[in-house]
Amino acid sequence: MGLFYKKERSTEHHEIVTRLHEISHSTDELANSVLAIMVISVNLSLIMANTFDLLLGTDLDASLKDLAKSSDSSTFNGYVLEGLRDYLSTLI
Amino acid sequence: MSDDFKGLDAPFQGFYRVSTKDQNIGSHTLKKGDRIFVDMGTANQTEKVFTKAATFDHTRSFSSAIDGDGAIKYLGQPLTVRIVSEVLRAVYAYNNIRRAPGKSGKLKRFTEGTNAQYRHAYLDSNDLISPWPNSLTVQFDA
Numbered sequence: 001m002g003l004f005y006k007k008e009r010s011t012e013h014h015e016i017v018t019r020l021h022e023i024s025h026s027t028d029e030l031a032n033s034v035l036a037i038m039v040i041s042v043n044l045s046l047i048m049a050n051t052f053d054l055l056l057g058t059d060l061d062a063s064l065k066d067l068a069k070s071s072d073s074s075t076f077n078g079y080v081l082e083g084l085r086d087y088l089s090t091l092i
Numbered sequence: 093m094s095d096d097f098k099g100l101d102a103p104f105q106g107f108y109r110v111s112t113k114d115q116n117i118g119s120h121t122l123k124k125g126d127r128i129f130v131d132m133g134t135a136n137q138t139e140k141v142f143t144k145a146a147t148f149d150h151t152r153s154f155s156s157a158i159d160g161d162g163a164i165k166y167l168g169q170p171l172t173v174r175i176v177s178e179v180l181r182a183v184y185a186y187n188n189i190r191r192a193p194g195k196s197g198k199l200k201r202f203t204e205g206t207n208a209q210y211r212h213a214y215l216d217s218n219d220l221i222s223p224w225p226n227s228l229t230v231q232f233d234a
Contacts, residue, residue, distance in 0.1 A: 040163050040166055044172070044175055045224075047172075047176055048180065049225040050225065052228070053198075055180075057190065060150075065184050065189070068182070068183075068184035068185040069185055073174075073181070075150070077173050077174070079180075081150070081154040082149060083176075084154065084159070084172075085142075085152075085157045
């Protein structure tokens, strides 16, 4: 395998685990944190997909495209919050 | 406010809980062990709390919404909103981003009637039922 992987591959996940290890008091706490991140990642992907589907192609498109390129994140957050109201809860 | 919506259509309907003690919640009397269904879909879209609840109003206060179990509970609302917002801002920053033509540009989901908690299920790339959204193709100008 070394023939194919001469250089160490990206280790972003290692960076996350390293940082969590630094702030965790035990292996159990570290494991719980990693599991929580995994669950929340799924949760967030559902929120993003459904909010994007809710908004894309509506009469809000022009405003959202302008906001995406501006530094005004607070107004964009209002759209996300209303998307969250639609999304409600993940129940995972 | 936008009226270009047929009404918000929540992906999740609610969740079950078991009362751990005899108690009164609002007008409801619960005994220990009673199983209740928290209908978040209705609660978050009721006209009693939200003016023109079925319309999309990005200036509306979120404080009266019920967030249940999920990212908001574990990450907190500010971080959850920031993560989602930053990702969607990055997607919307693509030039003239729009849905792909036909069915490919629609999220393949349908009403799921067998589970009271989940309102929708999705179709994956093999058109098999999945609990996760798989396919929504978009286009943008290079």
